[in-house]
Amino acid sequence: MTLTYAFFPGCTLESAAEELMISTKKVAAVLGIELIELDGWTCCGASHIQDIDGFLSTSINARNIALAEELGVSKLITVCNTCTLMLRTAKLKMDKNENLKEKVNVGLERTGLEYKGTVEVTHLLWALLEDYGLENLKKKVKVPLKGLKVANFYGCHILMPPDVMGFENHRNPQSMEMVAEALGAECVEFDQRLACCGFHAVFPAQKEVMTMTGINCLSPKEAGADCIVTPCPLCQMQLDAYQPDAQKGFDQDITMPIIHLPQLIGLALGISPEELAIDRHVVDAIPALQRKIQAV
Amino acid sequence: MEKITVKIKRFDGRESYYQKYEVPYEKGKTILWLLTMIREEQDPTLNFTSACRHAICGSCAVQINGNAFLACNTSLDEVLDTYKTMNLTFEPLKNFDVIKDLVIVWEPKMEKMEKVKPWIIPSEKGSNEHGFLQSEEEFHQIAAPTDCILCGVCASECNQLAVNQEGYLEPFILNRAYRYIVDSRDGSPQDHLQPVLENDLWKCLHCMQCVSQCPKSIPLTDQIAYLRSSTMQMGAVNNQGAKHAYAFHDDVKNKGRLNETMLPIKTDGLVQTALTKIPFALRMIKKGKINPLHMPKQISGIHEVRRLYEYAEEVKS
Ligand code: SF4
Ligand code: SF4
Ligand code: FES
Numbered sequence: 386m387t388l389t390y391a392f393f394p395g396c397t398l399e400s401a402a403e404e405l406m407i408s409t410k411k412v413a414a415v416l417g418i419e420l421i422e423l424d425g426w427t428c429c430g431a432s433h434i435q436d437i438d439g440f441l442s443t444s445i446n447a448r449n450i451a452l453a454e455e456l457g458v459s460k461l462i463t464v465c466n467t468c469t470l471m472l473r474t475a476k477l478k479m480d481k482n483e484n485l486k487e488k489v490n491v492g493l494e495r496t497g498l499e500y501k502g503t504v505e506v507t508h509l510l511w512a513l514l515e516d517y518g519l520e521n522l523k524k525k526v527k528v529p530l531k532g533l534k535v536a537n538f539y540g541c542h543i544l545m546p547p548d549v550m551g552f553e554n555h556r557n558p559q560s561m562e563m564v565a566e567a568l569g570a571e572c573v574e575f576d577q578r579l580a581c582c583g584f585h586a587v588f589p590a591q592k593e594v595m596t597m598t599g600i601n602c603l604s605p606k607e608a609g610a611d612c613i614v615t616p617c618p619l620c621q622m623q624l625d626a627y628q629p630d631a632q633k634g635f636d637q638d639i640t641m642p643i644i645h646l647p648q649l650i651g652l653a654l655g656i657s658p659e660e661l662a663i664d665r666h667v668v669d670a671i672p673a674l675q676r677k678i679q680a681v
Numbered sequence: 682m683e684k685i686t687v688k689i690k691r692f693d694g695r696e697s698y699y700q701k702y703e704v705p706y707e708k709g710k711t712i713l714w715l716l717t718m719i720r721e722e723q724d725p726t727l728n729f730t731s732a733c734r735h736a737i738c739g740s741c742a743v744q745i746n747g748n749a750f751l752a753c754n755t756s757l758d759e760v761l762d763t764y765k766t767m768n769l770t771f772e773p774l775k776n777f778d779v780i781k782d783l784v785i786v787w788e789p790k791m792e793k794m795e796k797v798k799p800w801i802i803p804s805e806k807g808s809n810e811h812g813f814l815q816s817e818e819e820f821h822q823i824a825a826p827t828d829c830i831l832c833g834v835c836a837s838e839c840n841q842l843a844v845n846q847e848g849y850l851e852p853f854i855l856n857r858a859y860r861y862i863v864d865s866r867d868g869s870p871q872d873h874l875q876p877v878l879e880n881d882l883w884k885c886l887h888c889m890q891c892v893s894q895c896p897k898s899i900p901l902t903d904q905i906a907y908l909r910s911s912t913m914q915m916g917a918v919n920n921q922g923a924k925h926a927y928a929f930h931d932d933v934k935n936k937g938r939l940n941e942t943m944l945p946i947k948t949d950g951l952v953q954t955a956l957t958k959i960p961f962a963l964r965m966i967k968k969g970k971i972n973p974l975h976m977p978k979q980i981s982g983i984h985e986v987r988r989l990y991e992y993a994e995e996v997k998s
Contacts, residue, residue, distance in 0.1 A: 401970045
């Protein structure tokens with residue numbers, strides 16, 4: 386079985402979260418998922434451009450989606466919560482409002498493109514459940530992650546607003562648990578499972594966001610987790626790269642390794658932590674993983 | 682018979698504790714029915730507020746298993762199904778002071794709301810003789826925001842408010858400011874907007890909690906985007922939030938993608954970045970997460986992207 390998707394990496398995958406690019410491609414190759422990166426994709430706006438110009442924000446994402454439509458695939462896939470939300474928001478707005486769609490298309494015509502609305506926007510997490518199937522994923526597991534206690538940190542934008550995202554109940558999602566358990570890992574219950582990472586306001590609300598980061602690390606730590614797993618590179622960056630800054634506001638040790646979802650999957654597929662670029666994280670995740678997973 | 686185990690956070694004015702009740706399950710009921718059953722049949726001392734039972738008065742919102750709901754229009758079956766449980770924990774709304782049990786204090790919030798001048802500052806277009814006529818379109822501008830029933834659900838879920846009660850405005854206060862700013866009869870939108878800006882407008886985290894849970898489906902986060910745009914049009918572009926947004930806006934126009942290395946400098950300026958972000962930058966460089974020598978190339982199709990920017994400008998004017 387080969388699934389083919391148009392692939393929208395998003396800006397972080399080209400720099401700060403290059404390890405997510407590396408691990409996503411490795412995992413896709415092993416699973417037999419073909420990812421065709423969009424040629425000439427732009428930043429999704431990262432939940433900021435609409436503050437300046439909502440129409441522009443819709444237009445650039447209409448262009449991104451139109452690039453995928455040209456490839457003749459049925460789905461555009463991302464590995465970032467916020468990219469998914471931005472693309473889906475633009476799509477929903479145009480699909481609901483014929484006037485807006487026409488207006489956007491007047492602009493797109495000047496670029497030689499047209500937004501038709503034929504491509505669905507999805508996230509790797511959803512695609513694994515919806516298209517690939519947990520049973521197929523289980524068959525590919527070489528190193529069951531038995532004994533590894535993971536804390537699933539969803540991030541807001543893969544869940545909300547539900548009328549845009551709507552893959553599962555935003556008050557009690559289970560997709561991360563389903564995937565982690567299929568890989569053999571044990572999911573810990575912790576208060577901050579559906580918390581906000583704060584990344585989008587880390588500059589203007591630095592103090593508040595550092596407090597949130599500390600709480601977000603401490604909560605799974607107290608619940609006995611070995612690491613946090615997240616489907617979003619922005620949550621990952623906030624919780625990992627800013628963790629030393631957040632630590633300064635806390636007396637207790639908040640140390641908590643933070644890995645990307647494809648890295649967790651890769652480990653279970655038998656790919657080494659180095660190949661998954663787990664050594665690129667600020668908080669070293671490898672010792673905790675080594676302690677728990679044989680063969681790592 | 683199936684039973685629902687209900688734990689309610691009680692507060693007697695001095696101490697708080699959880700109290701357990703068991704209620705026989707009935708199909709097709711509301712959350713308010715459940716609370717009313719407990720008060721009428723088991724514990725007349727239990728305090729909660731409700732009046733209209735039709736999602737109008739806004740008095741019956743509570744936290745259930747960690748999230749805020751309007752009790753009278755929330756189906757009990759849906760809540761049980763959401764959390765896949767027969768155990769419900771009730772707490773008063775978060776980010777409010779509590780008077781007793783599930784009853785919260787509204788006065789401080791109303792005082793806070795006065796900051797945004799929640800009233801019409803009449804424009805010169807109207808007069809006592811002729812009134813203030815609005816077109817249908819103008820009326821529609823205020824139709825959605827006036828649906829707010831001040832239930833407090835959005836404030837209870839707000840992640841910024843949770844860590845910044847003093848500084849941040851409740852989403853329903855932002856909605857109220859918006860309502861007057863867009864009202865065609867108001868002659869002084871900046872008088873509502875300035876306090877919004879001064880009260881941490883740029884600290885909204887884009888978490889989408891408020892808009893996801895509002896029982897009246899008020900587009901709170903679109904409103905926040907509008908408020909931010911309006912402050913920038915008013916000339917308030919020299920703050921971290923606006924500069925951060927412009928960094929994205931301009932990078933996409935110039936290259937198509939974000940330049941993460943330059944982002945802190947564009948947002949905070951060189952001096953502030955040097956003072957506060959050096960340890961962060963060093964650890965990012967050490968891990969290869971930012972490469973100061975690597976400048977993103979222009980994407981293929983950048984000229985087309987710029988045409989979209991030009992077009993968006995045309996559409997605006
Ligand atoms: S989106 Fe902003 S206003 Fe709404 S709940 Fe989140 S932080 Fe609060
Ligand atoms: S904006 Fe919505 S959630 Fe907030 S108080 Fe008004 S009706 Fe309730
Ligand atoms: S009782 Fe009036 S809104 Fe629920």
